[in-house]
Amino acid sequence: xxxxxxxxxxxxxxxxxxxxxxxxxxxxxxxxxxxxxxxxxxxxxxxxxxxxxxxxxxxxxxxxxxxxxxxxxxxxxxxxxxxxxxxxxxxxxxxxxxxxxxxxxxxxxxxxxxxxxxxxxxxxxxxxxxxxxxxxxxxxxxxxxxxxxxxxxxxxxxxxxxxxxxxxxxxxxxxxxxxxxxxxxxxxxxxxxxxxxxxxxxxxxxxxxxxxxxxxxxxxxxxxxxxxxxxxxxx
Amino acid sequence: xxxxxxxxxxxxxxxxxxxxxxxxxxxxxxxxxxxxxxxxxxxxxxxxxxxxxxxxxxxxxxxxxxxxxxxxxxxxxxxxxxxxxxxxxxxxxxxxxxxxxxxxxxxxxxxxxxxxxxxxxxxxxxxx
Numbered sequence: 001x002x003x004x005x006x007x008x009x010x011x012x013x014x015x016x017x018x019x020x021x022x023x024x025x026x027x028x029x030x031x032x033x034x035x036x037x038x039x040x041x042x043x044x045x046x047x048x049x050x051x052x053x054x055x056x057x058x059x060x061x062x063x064x065x066x067x068x069x070x071x072x073x074x075x076x077x078x079x080x081x082x083x084x085x086x087x088x089x090x091x092x093x094x095x096x097x098x099x100x101x102x103x104x105x106x107x108x109x110x111x112x113x114x115x116x117x118x119x120x121x122x123x124x125x126x127x128x129x130x131x132x133x134x135x136x137x138x139x140x141x142x143x144x145x146x147x148x149x150x151x152x153x154x155x156x157x158x159x160x161x162x163x164x165x166x167x168x169x170x171x172x173x174x175x176x177x178x179x180x181x182x183x184x185x186x187x188x189x190x191x192x193x194x195x196x197x198x199x200x201x202x203x204x205x206x207x208x209x210x211x212x213x214x215x216x217x218x219x220x221x222x223x224x225x226x227x228x229x230x231x232x233x234x235x
Numbered sequence: 236x237x238x239x240x241x242x243x244x245x246x247x248x249x250x251x252x253x254x255x256x257x258x259x260x261x262x263x264x265x266x267x268x269x270x271x272x273x274x275x276x277x278x279x280x281x282x283x284x285x286x287x288x289x290x291x292x293x294x295x296x297x298x299x300x301x302x303x304x305x306x307x308x309x310x311x312x313x314x315x316x317x318x319x320x321x322x323x324x325x326x327x328x329x330x331x332x333x334x335x336x337x338x339x340x341x342x343x344x345x346x347x348x349x350x351x352x353x354x355x356x357x358x359x360x361x362x363x
Binding site: 139143150180183 | 259279280315316318319321322323325331332333334335336
């Protein structure tokens with residue numbers, strides 16, 4: 001089984017890749033914020049080299065931190081053709097909803113971020129399921145919070161898992177690591193999903209098959225091998 | 236009259252699992268420090284009642300100081316809770332760490348062999 005972490009910010013790329021390999025990952029999506037276009041292009045070059053050196057599948061991902069729907073749409077138009085993975089930073093209900101309704105988005109990252117509620121409702125979850133947008137469970141949020149705040153985060157995550165299960169929305173579990181020390185091994189990420197209400201099989205899928213399928217499909221799209229939905233160029 | 240309770244029959248005993256873990260850290264850590272951090276993580280995540288139900292026990296003899304690997308025993312339905320609590324440790328005594336769960340076994344012997352790479356006299360005998 002191939003394991004992926006789709007949300008990693010790598011300050012020290014070499015160290016991050018080394019730790020990820022030790023923890024048993026087959027691939028990482030290294031994230032850059034959407035405001036830094038040049039840094040993202042530079043990152044993709046570095047990832048290509050690091051990927052060849054380490055044998056890990058490293059893909060360039062962009063995290064869109066939109067303050068309005070207009071910014072979100074603009075960033076999506078700019079990055080969708082060059083980024084292997086597009087994450088939208090959640091936390092704002094309007095942004096969460098707009099992201100769920102746009103098929104160009106791959107993952108809504110931490111939809112409950114800094115909120116007093118879970119950030120999504122049945123409408124958002126249903127739209128996400130229809131458009132194939134995955135919702136993220138971010139372990140990094142638990143590593144940076146403590147006691148009272150952590151209980152709220154866990155509560156919101158559990159609610160989101162329940163909604164996703166209800167509507168069949170894909171879930172991905174990520175470490176949301178800011179550096180190599182924030183990485184956690186895939187089985188631990190799966191364990192988090194499991195204690196929040198997924199079955200063992202579903203939780204393992206959330207760190208492997210769901211992530212892998214998304215990365216491979218996007219790679220094919222970027223290479224021009226998928227012309228339309230269901231029309232693919234075979235070698 | 237015996238001064239301690241009789242050993243329960245196998246069907247009434249709690250089913251145990253041994254979780255093997257490795258601590259990736261900036262510098263080597265002592266077993267006591269790791270156990271303290273682990274207890275804190277368990278109590279913070281699961282509370283006193285939840286931690287009591289895990290029936291957790293740290294196997295001191297199995298701690299490999301050199302490779303920073305060890306075993307923790309817990310109830311068979313509590314493995315995932317213990318795993319998540321382990322994963323929530325970020326630093327021990329100011330040293331940044333990445334706890335890495337290696338796997339689960341039903342017996343201590345199995346866990347020692349499989350995850351800690353220990354060999355018994357029987358293994359030597361089989362080889363020769």
